[in-house]
Amino acid sequence: MSRLLRRAVVGARGQRLGRLSDVIVRLRGTDYPLVTGLVAELGGRRVFVPAESVTDWGTEQVLLSSARVDLREFERRDGEVLLRADILGHRLIDIPRARLVRAYDLELAHTPDGWVLAGVDTRPTSWWRRALGLTRPAHDRHDADGGEPIGSGCRDWKAFEALIGHEPTVLLRSRAGRLRRLKPPQIADLLEEASGEEQTELLQQVHADPELEADVFEELDEDRQSRLLRDRPDAEVAGVLARMRADDAADAINDLPQERRQAVLELLPTGQRAKVTALLGYNPTSAGGLMGLDFLALPRDTTVAAALDRVRTATTLQPEALTTVFSLNDHGKLRGAVSLVALLQAAPTARLREVTEPDPVRVHPDADLIDITLLMTDYNLLSLPVVDDDDHLIGVITVDDALESTVPNNWRRREPAPHPDPADDEIEPSANQSGAPQAGQQPLSGAAPQPSGPDPT
Incomplete structure (x- = not known):
């Protein structure tokens, strides 16, 4: 993209018409965005040039099939994205690595459908290359397997979600579902x-x-x-x-x-x-303020099989609350607790009274955070029941809530530990499955075809 933006737009007979200002792509859900046209600056006016009017843009100029151009001011249509205005130099979401990165350059590649946006370069070009008008060589962009970049940081467009800031395209982009990964x-x-x-x-x-x-x-x-x-x-x-x-x-x-x-x-x-x-x-820092109201408590004569069936069907409860099942006596008082693993290992016909730990550790709603964390640590608890004065179960504190409450506020500002980079086959389908540009198709830069992956420029 950085090479294209320096090129003159010329007519079929070589007459100079203006300069390329931007490239327009149309979003296509999970497919690569298709180039539908160019924005050219002609006589101080930004005009639309259809992609089918371009006969050659692989040299040092953009050659049109005719010198006749519609001189009406360019207006963006819904679903269109401008690569220079919306993406180049802007931040994107790196989906596999769950972080914000900047697009320092973009790659276009040719497919049977036409030119598409195929890749993103997330590493800034060195000052001396910018001064000389150079970009990193296309053949250095991907390894022999078309996977991780070699030095350049250029990767498949499908690994990113753009933050374009153009409201009419938000719905189209959200349908692709990349953010939901x-x-x-x-x-x-x-x-x-x-x-x-x-x-x-x-x-x-x-x-x-x-x-x-x-x-x-x-x-x-x-x-x-x-x-x-x-x-x-x-x-x-x-x-x-x-x-x-x-x-x-x-x-x-x-x-x-x-x-x-x-x-x-x-x-x-x-x-x-x-x-x-x-x-x-309740006080937000007390057991009553920290507890959740999702828990599974059953009569102590319930069979293990029936208890597991209740766990299986409790789809409205948070999963963390189901790591422990509690048992109650005939008066609804807390009398036992058993881990989900212990339930799975027990005989299906056994009763909860036979497999639960009797007299489980519990706290009252006014217990403070220190008491809560010490009890959960000392007894290796994933959940801590909260009971009223009559020993009725009223809530449960899960270990994630306890940890969240004990982490100092200034620690939340720390840079998170880096995630291990996922394997390529976990990021995107293979090229043949996803419709990625294949080897042997002409790259914009004129570089030799790559063994696999998009033809880069």
Whole structure:
């Protein structure tokens, strides 16, 4: 792309018409974006040049089949992306590595459908190459297997999600689902690193999947979550909180301005509102404030087979809450606890009273964080039951909530440990499956065809 932007646009007889300003591609879901035209600067005006009018752009100029050009001012249509204005020099989401990177150069390659956007170079070009107008040689861009780059940082376009900032294309891009390959904590990390404009676009894409949106908001740090929710109307805030865990929703409501809390609370569904209201009565740093209301407690005469069936069908409970099953006596009091692994290893006909640990460790709602963490550490607990004065089970503290509460706030700002780079076959389908440009097709730069992968330029 950096080479193209320096080239003159000339007519069929060699007459100079102007200079190439940008390249237009059309998004095609999971396929490579197709080049549909160019934007040329002619006499101080930006005009559209259809891709089919270009007969040659592999030399030092862009040759058109005719000198006749529509001189109306170029206007972008829905689904169109401008490579220079929208992507080159902008940040993208590196999906396999779950981080924001910058596009320093782009690769175009020829396919049976036409020219496509095939690759992204995420490493800046050295100053001396920029001064001499050079880019890294195309044949150095990929290894012999078409996989990891050799030095250049240029990789397959399908490994990235663009943050284009052009609202009409957001829906088209979100349908491709690349962002949904990331886990909610990874998307939350991206939001915390992103600029204001990048945050807006990320949230637009996440908003298309309400369940994912709720999971992402649960993972945000309190300050960021509070700022993002405050910018939304009450109905939208309630829509997000309705899908969050009740304990996280209660924390989010506590972080809202006082004058908005009741209005948002009243917009919640009845069941969620009852849970959140109950949790709001506890100190946020106590066991009552930390506990979740998802747990599985069964009569102690329940068989192991029946208990496992209840675990299997408890699809509305968070998975962390199902690592332990609790048993109750005839009066509904807590009498035992058993891990899911122990249940799986027990005889199906055995009763819970026979396999549960009697008199399990528990705390009252007013227990503080130090007591909670010491108990969970000393007894190697994945979940800690919370009981009332009558020994009735009212909630459970899971180990992830305990860890989150004990991590110092300044640690959250630390650079996360790097993820091991995934194997190529875990990032994208093979070239033959995905429709990637194949070897033997003409690269724009005129370099020799590569053994596999997109023909680079």
